[in-house]
């Protein structure tokens with residue numbers, strides 16, 4: 001044992017001697033250079049290459065660092081020995097991350113890589129407009145030199161994509177509004193946001209099942225259609241027009257769409273937008289994978305038929321909440337400077353918003369307009385490419401009624417007697433009640449299911465009878481739809497210069513522009 005201590009002491013002595021010798025040979029100014037040289041020689045002979053991804057790149061946050069952190073929080077890292085837990089703002093999910101100075105193996109296309117999370121204290125606080133964190137953080141990626149060109153670019157792209165997916169999945173949907181009337185927040189954003197937790201889904205939506213499937217497939221095709229849109233040279237966006245009587249589920253449909261695709265919603269309040277350039281700025285500040293909604297567009301935009309109006313034969317329109325406006329008058333506060341295109345929103349401005357060059361900034365955007373009066377809209381706004389799908393939200397049909405009975409009372413079709421079902425089927429079409437009206441009856445009696453069905457049947461019968469007495473002929477949903485389309489066709493011939501005008505008109509071109517509000 002004594003011998004052991006003696007040899008250890010002499011070894012330490014030799015080490016101390018070597019160190020002082022090194023200090024004499026390599027003065028401090030040379031020591032750093034020699035370390036660098038040693039590192040270089042090591043790198044030449046090493047079969048690995050290393051990539052540092054620092055948290056802060058100059059003064060900006062490095063997007064890639066955040067992406068790697070999120071990516072490593074997916075299932076790969078859960079097997080790590082030490083993990084850090086995070087819950088981000090606006091998120092209800094907890095994510096796992098790699099702890100400080102911990103490392104983890106990952107593989108991509110059969111190639112193994114090593115990630116190390118490097119955390120070190122920040123030594124000198126360099127001048128910066130914003131305070132930097134006390135610790136320097138970064139990820140170091142180690143890849144075999146021979147694999148570098150094989151995977152590096154595609155691996156990093158894959159990480160960015162995966163991180164975006166995780167972010168979207170973890171983060172609550174957001175509902176944005178421009179209710180501040182054009183003023184910007186401290187970060188220069190014109191939109192205000194709140195967490196969006198609307199429970200409406202396609203399961204709870206009472207519409208005909210075939211129509212529902214058609215819409216869901218259309219949405220899925222859109223969301224998965226990146227290569228299609230690229231191949232065909234089309235902007236990656238889609239327009240839906242939801243029209244029909246109040247209380248038929250237009251707003252609920254928008255919420256269901258957002259929940260189905262995991263998109264945020266931008267609820268555009270046109271009455272708060274003062275001119276076309278403000279509209280464009282709002283559009284520029286919307287993110288990809290979002291639904292941009294203009295509700296009750298017939299109230300925000302002047303009457304549809306410009307020829308008719310210019311001939312002075314425009315009818316009165318509903319401005320919402322029972323207020324009527326003459327064709328020349330606008331709802332809201334959009335028209336500040338009368339006919340001056342610079343001071344008001346115009347139809348061409350709105351068309352550019354949905355269809356022009358600006359509409360595709362950010363890509364993967366859905367535009368949804370809703371209206372109770374489709375016949376009042378300008379055909380230029382409705383043409384394909386702008387509003388790709390026109391969805392009629394009808395009065396409650398029999399299949400939709402079955403969905404409501406299931407949602408509100410937990411009744412399957414088989415739970416009800418054939419006779420009751422037959423009666424419901426006979427009367428629901430004639431009653432012309434909206435899903436909103438029907439759900440009210442069901443909610444009122446939800447404690448007593450039998451009573452709820454009885455009362456619903458009674459209400460439907462009374463309504464149906466009233467309709468027959470009042471109208472003589474009952475306007476069925478399909479007739480309503482046809483009637484609306486006929487009205488539109490009569491009011492605005494398709495070959496007319498209206499559409500052409502709207503397509504061609506440039507911003508600021510007063511002859512062509514249609515003022516809104």
Ligand SMILES: Nc1ncnc2c1ncn2[C@@H]1O[C@H](COP(=O)(O)OP(=O)(O)OP(=O)(O)O)[C@@H](O)[C@H]1O
Pocket residue numbers: 204205206207245246247248249250251252253372393434435436437439
């Ligand atoms: N098709 C439907 N399926 C399920 N619930 C519905 C449906 N339509 C209406 N409802 C219910 O009625 C309420 C009102 O519906 P919603 O606001 O979606 O109607 P809307 O068509 O947007 O009406 P408005 O034209 O007045 O804006 C919702 O809270 C929803 O619960």
Ligand SMILES: [Mg+2]
Pocket residue numbers: 250251252295370
């Ligand atoms: Mg609505």
